[in-house]
Amino acid sequence: xxxxxxxxxxxxxxxxxxxxxxxxxxxxxxxxxxxxxxxxxxxxxxxxxxxxxxxxxxxxxxxxxxxxxxxxxxxxxxxxxxxxxxxxxxxxxxxxxxxxxxxxxxxxxxxxxxxxxxxxxxxxxxxxxxxxxxxxxxxxxxxxxxxxxxxxxxxxxxxxxxxxxxxxxxxxxxxxxxxxxxxxxxxxxxxxxxxxxxxxxxxxxxxxxxxxxxxxxxxxxxxxxxxxxxxxxxxxxxxxxxxxxxxxxxxxxxxxxxxxxxxxxxxxxxxxxxxxxxxxxxxxxxxxxxxxxxxxxxxxxxxxxxxxxxxxxxxxxxxxxxxxxxxxxxxxxxxxxxxxxxxxxxxxxxxxxxxxxxxxxxxxxxxxxxxxxxxxxxxxxxxxxxxxxxxxxxxxxxxxxxxxxxxxxxxxxxxxxxxxxxxxxxxxxxxxxxxxxxxxxxxxxxxxxxxxxxxxxxxxxxxxxxxxxxxxxxxxxxxxxxxxxxxxxxxxxxxxxxxxxxxxxxxxxxxxxxxxxxxxxxxxxxxxxxxxxxxxxxxxxxxxxxxxxxxxxxxxxxxxxxxxxxxxxxxxxxxxxxxxxxxxxxxxxxxxxxxxxxxxxxxxxxxxxxxxxxxxx
Numbered sequence: 102x103x104x105x106x107x108x109x110x111x112x113x114x115x116x117x118x119x120x121x122x123x124x125x126x127x128x129x130x131x132x133x134x135x136x137x138x139x140x141x142x143x144x145x146x147x148x149x150x151x152x153x154x155x156x157x158x159x160x161x162x163x164x165x166x167x168x169x170x171x172x173x174x175x176x177x178x179x180x181x182x183x184x185x186x187x188x189x190x191x192x193x194x195x196x197x198x199x200x201x202x203x204x205x206x207x208x209x210x211x212x213x214x215x216x217x218x219x220x221x222x223x224x225x226x227x228x229x230x231x232x233x234x235x236x237x238x239x240x241x242x243x244x245x246x247x248x249x250x251x252x253x254x255x256x257x258x259x260x261x262x263x264x265x266x267x268x269x270x271x272x273x274x275x276x277x278x279x280x281x282x283x284x285x286x287x288x289x290x291x292x293x294x295x296x297x298x299x300x301x302x303x304x305x306x307x308x309x310x311x312x313x314x315x316x317x318x319x320x321x322x323x324x325x326x327x328x329x330x331x332x333x334x335x336x337x338x339x340x341x342x343x344x345x346x347x348x349x350x351x352x353x354x355x356x357x358x359x360x361x362x363x364x365x366x367x368x369x370x371x372x373x374x375x376x377x378x379x380x381x382x383x384x385x386x387x388x389x390x391x392x393x394x395x396x397x398x399x400x401x402x403x404x405x406x407x408x409x410x411x412x413x414x415x416x417x418x419x420x421x422x423x424x425x426x427x428x429x430x431x432x433x434x435x436x437x438x439x440x441x442x443x444x445x446x447x448x449x450x451x452x453x454x455x456x457x458x459x460x461x462x463x464x465x466x467x468x469x470x471x472x473x474x475x476x477x478x479x480x481x482x483x484x485x486x487x488x489x490x491x492x493x494x495x496x497x498x499x500x501x502x503x504x505x506x507x508x509x510x511x512x513x514x515x516x517x518x519x520x521x522x523x524x525x526x527x528x529x530x531x532x533x534x535x536x537x538x539x540x541x542x543x544x545x546x547x548x549x550x551x552x553x554x555x556x557x558x559x560x561x562x563x564x565x566x567x568x569x570x571x572x573x574x575x576x577x578x579x580x581x582x583x584x585x586x587x588x589x590x591x592x593x594x595x596x597x598x599x600x601x602x603x604x605x606x607x608x609x610x611x612x613x614x615x616x617x618x619x620x621x622x623x624x625x626x627x628x629x630x631x632x633x634x635x636x637x638x639x640x641x642x643x644x645x646x647x648x649x650x651x652x653x654x655x656x657x658x659x660x661x662x663x664x665x666x667x668x669x670x671x672x673x674x675x676x677x678x679x680x681x682x683x684x685x686x687x688x689x690x691x692x693x694x695x696x697x698x699x700x701x702x703x704x705x706x707x708x709x710x711x712x713x714x715x716x717x718x
Contacts, residue, residue: 164262168262171198173195223270254513260574307439310435405470408424497529600674605639620643634672683705
């Protein structure tokens with residue numbers, strides 16, 4: 102058998118044409134485009150395979166809202182939820198997954214096709230992450246950054262119909278275009294940067310904070326230039342500044358003039374800042390920073406602090422200075438803006454950490470870690486020790502058990518710690534021990550051992566992501582109890598192909614503030630059954646009224662239902678909770694008999710009061 106060296110020599114003696122072919126193949130295998138294709142492809146395949154096992158939507162009502170928007174776009178209409186035009190949810194993501202509903206008539210297949218699209222969309226973040234990293238580090242290090250970008254625990258969002266899947270690559274792409282414009286402020290580069298900001302904004306409204314980061318980065322880069330060049334540099338961005346500042350002011354002015362208030366332009370999210378508490382902002386900023394420390398196992402955040410320190414110090418190389426110019430405004434804008442949101446808004450009346458709004462900055466920390474390695478692992482004393490102590494102190498001070506509500510969705514970095522049978526001081530001690538160990542390893546590792554730091558970060562993120570995906574699977578299975586033991590499209594199977602099924606929901610004023618489990622079951626049933634149409638509501642607004650609008654109706658003579666204009670409500674079939682009886686014939690029931698599908702005996706009217714066994718929740 103030939104050895105590798107003789108084979109190489111044989112190839113050198115081969116004809117010129119053969120040598121060229123062999124050389125082209127070697128270059129292809131060594132090319133970044135090939136490595137990026139492998140990273141994106143393998144990530145997509147893995148995430149897609151995992152998503153095919155997801156039983157049901159479970160982040161409600163959000164997943165229903167995004168599917169409604171996607172269906173509306175797939176039908177060639179404006180984005181709408183239950184036929185009502187909707188703004189404030191971002192148009193990019195539902196547009197990207199709309200093909201799933203355009204190509205598949207069966208909602209169950211359309212749902213899983215959208216998850217496969219999620220896998221591709223979110224995995225594509227590796228490409229702009231690589232290109233962004235190339236401004237700071239070598240090709241090999243940039244490929245490592247690209248790989249780490251698709252290993253983050255938040256990649257578990259590919260198994261939910263949520264905008265994080267599109268916002269992640271859009272954010273990194275916008276950051277790449279901003280960096281390019283800051284370094285080379287040509288008209289084209291500035292235009293591309295503005296387009297990137299628009300892409301982020303129309304994917305997720307919170308991305309508007311990146312516009313502020315762009316302006317701060319321009320000012321910072323002007324400051325580090327020679328004094329004689331600063332003013333000329335800033336003048337080149339005059340149109341960019343106007344383009345970023347003017348539109349929000351105009352939109353806010355129009356909103357105020359229309360009587361909708363300064364935040365009315367946010368649509369369904371217009372009440373985000375109604376409960377704002379300024380004194381809570383520093384606390385949330387510290388909590389979100391501490392979460393990123395746990396999310397990345399200390400090392401990338403510690404390296405980021407050192408690289409930024411070198412960047413702001415005089416006399417250090419351009420790469421560290423440019424990184425500081427881009428990273429500092431981005432961290433401040435994103436973490437700061439989400440701290441303001443966190444100080445204004447709770448989820449279901451409960452505190453939670455909005456990590457899902459800030460994890461987009463993590464690839465910057467990977468770039469910093471790669472740059473720190475290429476700079477020779479600088480750990481100046483006593484600065485490095487102070488950074489390690491600060492990271493540990495932040496993590497220990499983070500009240501994980503207090504902010505644990507919905508953590509598998511809102512803050513996946515908490516998931517590994519919440520599976521431990523610990524709370525309070527015991528949990529803090531374990532978190533402290535972990536972060537101290539990571540900090541000591543970061544301080545003690547030599548250049549030839551640097552691989553262990555990368556493995557530590559990657560290993561912790563893989564573990565966290567695996568546990569988060571498992572938690573999502575449990576939540577999805579619980580949500581699938583809405584059709585447990587029957588096909589997900591049990592309603593569609595029970596009615597003729599051209600029939601429409603109305604929903605009649607009775608919202609009693611004496612109910613608890615939280616939504617009832619039956620309402621979640623109705624959402625899931627609506628998601629997987631195409632024949633489910635308008636949702637009529639008797640009584641008060643539902644808990645999720647501003648997200649999933651219903652049609653208010655009243656009882657008229659003969660217990661008939663009429664709308665706000667006094668018109669009679671009719672439908673051949675009605676889906677109701679079993680506590681709400683409709684005159685007609687029951688043709689199907691959901692699991693446990695708590696949801697009933699009634700063939701209406703015209704006209705549509707309520708039967709005398711009927712009770713049924715309440716499900717246990």
